[in-house]
Amino acid sequence: MKLGIKRHFAFNSLKDYYSIMGLNRSASTTDIKKKFIELTKTYHPDVNSNHADKFKEINEAYNVLSKENTRQEYDQSRTPNRSTSTAYSQKTQQTNAYSRTNYHQSVV
Secondary structure, three states: OOOOOOOOOOOOOOOOHHHHHOOOOOOOHHHHHHHHHHHHHHHOOOOOHHHHHHHHHHHHHHHHHOOHHHHHHHHHHHOOOHHHHHHHHHHHHHHHHHHHHHHHHHHO
16 A cells, blocks of 8 residues: 655755756756766766765755756745745835935924
């Protein structure tokens, strides 16, 4: 019997997985896979033991970027929420306008 457990993959949104793998944000899944194979040939610990940490980073980046759902979550976590930032800037502009008006009334 198979249980329907949804596995959630945690990723570090501070790391730029695209730059770790040398890819653009618009890279396709086939581009990601090709680049992963190329990088693992270069940085695999059996080939080059000095770059074990780089190999771990590449694997982490590939695990996030190769799966569409984790890639979307990662991209959303790296992109600022435009609606929130727009609302914040509008509120700031209103507050600044109100402050300027009150300042001019108290000076005059």
